[in-house]
Amino acid sequence: PDLSQMYNLMDFEFVARHTMEKTAWAYYSSGCDDEITLRENHLSYQRIFFKPKVLVDVTNIDLSTTMLGTKVSLPFYITATALGKLGHPDGEKVLTRGAAKQNIIQMIPTLASCSFDEIVDASIDSQTQWLQLYVNKDREICKGIVQHAEARGIKGLFITVDAPQLGRREKDMRSKNIEDLSHVQGDDEEADRSQGAARAISSFIDTSLNWNDLKWFKSITKMPIILKGIQTVEDALLAVEHGVQGIVLSNHGGRQLEFSKPPLEVLIELMPILKQRGLQDKLEVYIDGGVRRATDVLKAICLGAKGVGIGRPFLYAMSTYGDEGVYKAIQILKDEMIMNMRLLGATSIDQLNESFIDARHFQSR
Numbered sequence: 246p247d248l249s250q251m252y253n254l255m256d257f258e259f260v261a262r263h264t265m266e267k268t269a270w271a272y273y274s275s276g277c278d279d280e281i282t283l284r285e286n287h288l289s290y291q292r293i294f295f296k297p298k299v300l301v302d303v304t305n306i307d308l309s310t311t312m313l314g315t316k317v318s319l320p321f322y323i324t325a326t327a328l329g330k331l332g333h334p335d336g337e338k339v340l341t342r343g344a345a346k347q348n349i350i351q352m353i354p355t356l357a358s359c360s361f362d363e364i365v366d367a368s369i370d371s372q373t374q375w376l377q378l379y380v381n382k383d384r385e386i387c388k389g390i391v392q393h394a395e396a397r398g399i400k401g402l403f404i405t406v407d408a409p410q411l412g413r414r415e416k417d418m419r420s421k422n423i424e425d426l427s428h429v430q431g432d433d434e435e436a437d438r439s440q441g442a443a444r445a446i447s448s449f450i451d452t453s454l455n456w457n458d459l460k461w462f463k464s465i466t467k468m469p470i471i472l473k474g475i476q477t478v479e480d481a482l483l484a485v486e487h488g489v490q491g492i493v494l495s496n497h498g499g500r501q502l503e504f505s506k507p508p509l510e511v512l513i514e515l516m517p518i519l520k521q522r523g524l525q526d527k528l529e530v531y532i533d534g535g536v537r538r539a540t541d542v543l544k545a546i547c548l549g550a551k552g553v554g555i556g557r558p559f560l561y562a563m564s565t566y567g568d569e570g571v572y573k574a575i576q577i578l579k580d581e582m583i584m585n586m587r588l589l590g591a592t593s594i595d596q597l598n599e600s601f602i603d604a605r606h607f608q609s610r
């Protein structure tokens with residue numbers, strides 16, 4: 246079907262499933278084990294409902310907001326997903342260009358198929374990019390990556406903390422023969438490719454990484470540090486104690502710990518506690534996993550998220566329709582956002598709060 250027939254983000258997934266190369270589809274779409282967390286991430290959004298306000302003048306809708314000090318046109322960003330060239334010959338650069346045109350942020354993955362510099366070079370002047378970091382056992386390599394990123398204008402360091410070992414994604418493991426992992430960091434001779442693409446390239450990740458290491462990161466960079474992959478209220482509070490600027494409530498899109506709970510439910514628990522303790526201004530809380538509709542984005546923002554990360558839908562849009570697909574996918578969400586803000590009775594992002602949400606059945610737990 247041509248692009249004009251894409252009405253929502255699930256349409257891109259449908260086309261991707263039927264047209265992408267099998268190995269690429271397997272790598273992008275898979276979750277860990279039985280894919281329960283993958284499923285629940287998405288379904289959690291369908292378990293809460295809105296409390297719209299009527300008779301509000303909703304003529305002008307402003308969707309802009311700020312994330313880590315950057316003004317953006319929409320409250321979501323393209324999150325880091327590895328191996329962009331499996332889906333498109335231009336890889337992550339396609340996402341860079343789409344993000345630029347719509348003025349949203351792209352998070353660059355450590356395990357990108359394009360080199361870091363190629364992705365930064367593909368950006369336009371005013372464009373903001375963040376870096377997702379898998380921490381290398383060799384801290385000199387790590388320091389080099391971080392300081393180079395800072396020098397190239399990266400505005401946030403997202404350290405992934407939910408992946409000391411990569412999860413078991415069996416769909417991915419079954420398609421063993423992914424080639425062209427050539428220059429990706431850590432793709433050494435010892436890598437065991439029988440474990441699938443992800444595991445083959447992750448042998449460099451430091452399993453000893455712990456809270457005490459955060460001091461070192463602060464000493465080597467002035468970029469804001471955000472922990473990506475916080476999955477509980479307790480760890481969110483530890484993050485505050487350790488003085489990081491933000492967290493991403495995330496379970497890696499259901500690819501790591503099976504039965505890690507949906508980030509949305511963690512957000513519902515967390516925000517009242519941060520407020521109670523007067524900590525809500527100490528930490529920017531981001532969230533990702535399972536977001537497919539603007540109503541999902543709006544729910545997360547109402548519940549206190551500063552911004553929402555979206556992964557697979559943009560990979561599918563990139564893989565099926567390239568640049569235009571990514572642009573269109575963002576545009577679809579934008580149009581959905583405007584309509585749903587009107588129907589909710591809110592005209593700007595800062596008006597969104599928990600008064601628009603009925604989540605009693607979660608809070609009573």
Ligand code: FNR
Binds near residue numbers: 325
């Ligand atoms: C990811 N994710 C991820 N996260 C990370 O920190 N480093 C990485 O290299 C990757 N790679 C990656 C590859 C693919 C194919 C996917 C689908 C995901 C996780 C990603 O940043 C994010 O947490 C999830 O994708 C969010 O869930 P949705 O939007 O895909 O449902």
